[in-house]
Amino acid sequence: xxxxxxxxxxxxxxxxxxxxxxxxxxxxxxxxxxxxxxxxxxxxxxxxxxxxxxxxxxxxxxxxxxxxxxxxxxxxxxxxxxxxxxxxxxxxxxxxxxxxxxxxxxxxxxxxxxxxxxxxxxxxxxxxxxxxxxxxxxxxxxxxxxxxxxxxxxxxxxxxxxxxxxxxxxxxxxxxxxxxxxxxxxxxxxxxxxxxxxxxxxxxxxxxxxxxxxxxxxxxxxxxxxxxxxxxxxxxxx
Amino acid sequence: xxxxxxxxxxxxxxxxxxxxxxxxxxxxxxxxxxxxxxxxxxxxxxxxxxxxxxxxxxxxxxxxxxxxxxxxxxxxxxxxxxxxxxxxxxxxxxxxxxxxxxxxxxxxxxxxxxxxxxxxxxxxxxxxxxxxxxxxxxxxxxxxxxxxxxxxxxxxxxxxxxxxxxxxxxxxxxxxxxxxxxxxxxxxxxxxxxxxxxxxxxxxxxxxxxxxxxxxxxxxxxxxxxxxxxxxxxxxxxxxxxxxxxxxxxxxxxxxxxxxxxxxxxxxxxxxxxxxxxxxxxxxxxxxxxxxxxxxxxxxxxxxxxxxxxxxxxxxxxxxxxxxxxxxxxxxxxxxxxxxxxxxxxxxxxxxxxxxxxxxxxxxxxxxxxxxxxxxxxxxxxxxxxxxxxxxxxxxxxxxxxx
Numbered sequence: 001x002x003x004x005x006x007x008x009x010x011x012x013x014x015x016x017x018x019x020x021x022x023x024x025x026x027x028x029x030x031x032x033x034x035x036x037x038x039x040x041x042x043x044x045x046x047x048x049x050x051x052x053x054x055x056x057x058x059x060x061x062x063x064x065x066x067x068x069x070x071x072x073x074x075x076x077x078x079x080x081x082x083x084x085x086x087x088x089x090x091x092x093x094x095x096x097x098x099x100x101x102x103x104x105x106x107x108x109x110x111x112x113x114x115x116x117x118x119x120x121x122x123x124x125x126x127x128x129x130x131x132x133x134x135x136x137x138x139x140x141x142x143x144x145x146x147x148x149x150x151x152x153x154x155x156x157x158x159x160x161x162x163x164x165x166x167x168x169x170x171x172x173x174x175x176x177x178x179x180x181x182x183x184x185x186x187x188x189x190x191x192x193x194x195x196x197x198x199x200x201x202x203x204x205x206x207x208x209x210x211x212x213x214x215x216x217x218x219x220x221x222x223x224x225x226x227x228x229x230x231x232x233x234x235x236x237x238x
Numbered sequence: 239x240x241x242x243x244x245x246x247x248x249x250x251x252x253x254x255x256x257x258x259x260x261x262x263x264x265x266x267x268x269x270x271x272x273x274x275x276x277x278x279x280x281x282x283x284x285x286x287x288x289x290x291x292x293x294x295x296x297x298x299x300x301x302x303x304x305x306x307x308x309x310x311x312x313x314x315x316x317x318x319x320x321x322x323x324x325x326x327x328x329x330x331x332x333x334x335x336x337x338x339x340x341x342x343x344x345x346x347x348x349x350x351x352x353x354x355x356x357x358x359x360x361x362x363x364x365x366x367x368x369x370x371x372x373x374x375x376x377x378x379x380x381x382x383x384x385x386x387x388x389x390x391x392x393x394x395x396x397x398x399x400x401x402x403x404x405x406x407x408x409x410x411x412x413x414x415x416x417x418x419x420x421x422x423x424x425x426x427x428x429x430x431x432x433x434x435x436x437x438x439x440x441x442x443x444x445x446x447x448x449x450x451x452x453x454x455x456x457x458x459x460x461x462x463x464x465x466x467x468x469x470x471x472x473x474x475x476x477x478x479x480x481x482x483x484x485x486x487x488x489x490x491x492x493x494x495x496x497x498x499x500x501x502x503x504x505x506x507x508x509x510x511x512x513x514x515x516x517x518x519x520x521x522x523x524x525x526x527x528x529x530x531x532x533x534x535x536x537x538x539x540x541x542x543x544x545x546x547x548x549x550x551x552x553x554x555x556x557x558x559x560x561x562x563x564x565x566x567x568x569x570x571x572x573x574x575x576x577x578x579x580x581x582x583x584x585x586x587x588x589x590x591x592x593x594x595x596x597x598x599x600x601x602x603x604x605x606x607x608x609x610x611x612x613x614x615x616x617x618x619x620x621x622x623x624x625x626x627x628x629x630x631x632x633x634x635x636x637x638x639x640x641x
Contacts, residue, residue, distance in 0.1 A: 063554060063634050084558045091556020102551045102638060106253065116555040118242050163555070 008075035010170060010203055011037040011060060016069035016079075017226075018055050029055040030066070031226035039170070042197040042204045044217035044234070052226040053207045054175065060205060061094055061173045062086040074170070091119050095164030099176035101156040103148040109135060109159045110144040116167040134162040138192055154185035161192060165202075172196070174206040178213050190216040240568075243561075247569035250541070251576065261537040262577025264530025265617065269578050269610045271523040273585025274592060276606045279516040281589075281598040286505045286512075296335075297368060298475060300461040300482065301497045316495050318457035321445065323485055327461070331481055333474050335466045338365035339458040341448050347393075347441055348413040349401040356397055357440040358414060360448020366425075368464040376408045376423030379444050387446030392423035394438035412441070417451045419443060429597065471500045527613070530577065531621040538570050538625035549629050550637025563630035570622020571615050578614025582607055 018030040029052045037043055045053045058064035059071065062078060065086070071079040078089060090096075095116075103112045113131040122130070135144050138158040148156050157177060164172050174193065178186035194216050196202045208214050218237040222230040251258045303316030324339035338361050345358040363378045365371070376392070383390050391412070398407050407421045419441075428437040449456050465474040475498050482496055542549070549562055586602055593600040 058635055061554075084560075087553065087556055087558045090554065094556075096554050098638065102547065102554075104548055104551065115552070119552075119556045119561065167555070 008072060009036045010039045010074055011035070011205075012070075012072040013060070014070045014072075016056075016059060016066045016071060018052075018059060018064065019067045028226050030059065032069070033226075033228055035221070035228065035231075037171075037203065037205060039203055040197070040201050041219060042194070042217045042236075043206065043219045043221060044214035045205065045207045045221045045223060046209060046211070046214050047223035047229075049209070050225075051223040053223050055226075056223065057173060057175050057205070057207045060171075061096060062089050091116065091167070093170045095167060095169035095172045097157070097160050097164050097172060097174040097177045099179035101148070101153075101160045101180070103156055103159055103163075105149065106147055108145050108147060109140060109151065109162075112148070112159055113163045113166045115163060120167060130168075131162070131166050134166040135159070137165060137196075138162045152185075153181050154188055157181065157185075157189050158192060161189070161196075165196070169202075171203045171205060174204065176208055177206065178208065178210065183212075186210070186213060240564075243565050243568045244572065246565060247572045250569055251573055257537065258573060258576070261533050262530065262573060262580065264526055264533050265574055265577030265614055266530075266581040266584060268523045268526035268530055269581025269614060270584035270588065271526065272520055273582055273602075273606060273610060274588035275516050275519045275523070277586065277589030277600065277602050278592040278596065278598070279512050280601040280603055281593045282512050282596065283509050284601055285598040286509055289505075296465040296467065296469070296471065296474075297501050298463040298465065298471070298478065299499045299501075300463060300478065301499065302459060303495060304493065304497055317486075318459050319461060319496075320456065320458055324458060324461050326485060327463075327478070327481060331477065333466055333469045333477060335464045336364045336367045337461055337463045338362065338368045339445060340365060340460040340462060341445060341453055341458055342460060343452065345414050345452065347397060347401065349410065352401045354397055354400045354439075356394075358448070358452060359440055359442045360445040360452065361442060362445055365442070365462060368462040371428075372426045374424045374426040375406075376421070378423060384444045384446065387444055387450050389417055389419045389443070389447060389451070390422045391419045391441050391443040392425060393421055393442070394425055394440045395427035396436050396438040397441055398424055414441065415452060417447075419447075471502060475500055527617060531574075531617040534570055534574055534577075534618060535621040535625060538566060538573075538622055539628070541569070542566065542625050542629040545629075546632060546637050546640040549632050550634050550640065553632070553634035554638060559630040562632075563626045566626035566629045567619065567622050570626065571618035574614045574618025574622070575611070578611050581614070582610055585610075 013033050013035040016030055016033045016035075017028060020027045020029060031052075033056065035056075045056060047053045055064065059066050062073075062081070063086075065081070066079050069079060070077060073089065073093065078086070081089065103109075104115070110128070110131050113134050114127045117127040117130055132141065132144060135141055138161050140155060140158055140162065143151060143155060143159075148159070151159065157180075161172075172193075177193070178189050181189060190213055193204055193206070197204050197218075204217075206213075206217060214220055215234060216236065217234055220230075220232060220234050221228055300319070302318050319339065321339045324337050328334050328337040341360045343358050344355060346353050346355050347358075359365075362384050366373075366378060373392070374395070378392070379390060382388070393407065393412075401407070401412065402410070407424060410421050411418050412421060413419070425438070443452075445458070463478065465471065478498050479494065482498070483494065486495060488494065552562060552565075589602060590600050
């Protein structure tokens with residue numbers, strides 16, 4: 001795999017389709033999507049269920065390979081990569097936040113945050129330092145040795161954000177990050193993400209079905225039936 | 239990375255401590271059985287060897303008839319030996335150090351309220367030399383006693399213990415059948431032989447006394463021959479066979495009516511029994527190990543299903559398929575190794591117990607222990623591969639959605 005280069009947009013999708021099944025049972029989850037995301041953007045993807053927003057997220061996150069189309073990540077074609085090559089891409093350039101937090105149970109917050117660093121092959125001391133730093137960034141420095149079960153939902157999601165941050169990714173992909181949280185905690189999480197985007201210049205792509213949360217983003221993409229129906233800046237863009 | 243994988247595997251195993259233990263029970267039993275058997279087997283082989291050493295590797299037994307070990311041939315009983323034949327053999331053959339004529343039977347020895355069934359042996363002082371018996375107390379027979387067949391005897395330690403307890407047996411009179419016999423000596427204990435037979439369980443009297451008062455004949459039914467140091471046993475055996483044929487006037491083409499047996503033969507025969515037993519139990523152990531392996535495969539499959547979401551997380555944050563495969567494979571191997579280690583400990587424990595009960599030396603075999611260790615790892619690898627591959631092949635998207 002060649003190193004991604006700077007000049008091109010960070011993410012460039014052209015004619016991306018994702019088709020499940022064959023013949024009559026064929027489902028076109030994505031139907032020829034074109035999308036560019038520049039470094040430093042905060043993009044929210046919305047749409048009714050079944051509109052293909054999660055599939056789009058999976059393709060952008062290299063968890064899934066598109067059926068057709070091209071996907072350039074930092075100028076490098078990644079649509080045709082093998083499973084293991086996509087794993088390497090995720091390891092080094094992408095960070096994930098999920099709706100259900102997806103932390104390892106009975107494993108301390110610190111160790112959860114260290115997890116991607118283990119796969120990066122970093123030595124123990126470096127891992128500890130980076131993981132502690134990431135936890136401090138989301139305001140959980142003093143909770144480092146708590147298990148997920150000892151943390152509130154909001155805290156667990158912040159640990160998940162720290163885990164996504166720890167690997168120093170180029171993009172954070174958030175799939176319904178506030179779906180399991182009440183309004184107050186949701187706002188808290190969105191503040192953290194907004195802050196990371198503003199102050200650390202981190203690129204964020206987020207799927208949500210809540211307009212309130214999408215409002216934290218600078219750009220809103222609306223999807224229907226596997227296509228992008230609208231793509232416009234939000235009020236925050238200014 | 240590998241160290242992390244090992245640490246992770248150990249954590250996962252101890253997170254479900256009881257389940258892990260029950261999973262490896264098959265391995266524990268299999269490995270334990272093999273280790274225990276081999277340990278006891280080796281101990282008894284060594285015991286047989288040292289017993290033979292004690293008896294004297296230069297010792298031969300001459301018995302009447304063929305196939306003595308099979309309990310005698312059919313038809314008429316074979317002709318017995320005589321004292322004269324024994325003495326002629328000893329005189330004629332320079333390779334013979336000493337040859338003792340013996341006549342034996344089983345009988346009850348009585349003293350006061352105590353009695354014991356034991357080997358009653360008639361022989362002379364040459365027997366003590368040939369069979370390497372030493373006296374703990376008292377004396378051997380004197381010339382008059384041997385010649386006139388006096389009622390005197392030497393007893394073994396087991397007989398002394400039962401009949402006399404803590405009191406001094408020398409000078410006491412014991413009764414065998416109608417014979418009242420004075421104890422003049424006590425042999426030094428040799429302890430139990432390999433297969434638990436008590437070597438100290440006998441009463442010895444002059445051959446004449448035995449023939450006249452116990453057997454009622456002049457037969458000699460066994461000769462114990464000690465060959466001179468440095469003489470090859472096989473050569474001695476052949477020469478004695480030739481001399482015996484001559485003494486017994488057996489013509490060419492006729493079969494021997496006696497058997498010359500050396501102690502090596504006896505040892506080989508006894509070790510053979512141990513080998514068969516070890517083989518049988520090893521087969522049982524192999525089945526147990528197979529079952530143990532299937533148990534590990536089963537629990538690893540359960541573990542993969544339970545941890546589908548964890549696998550999804552790991553894949554999403556950048557684990558490659560082979561890293562997930564390695565994680566589960568290492569876990570299966572370590573699980574199996576734990577079983578192996580416990581099995582080795584249990585096996586050595588039972589081996590020690592067995593050695594103690596059978597009064598044989600405790601001889602753990604480092605080779606077998608290493609082999610058991612390696613074999614456990616191999617079982618983990620073989621039976622852990624399929625579940626691990628299943629984990630590695632999971633689709634990260636589906637795995638993350640798994641409830």
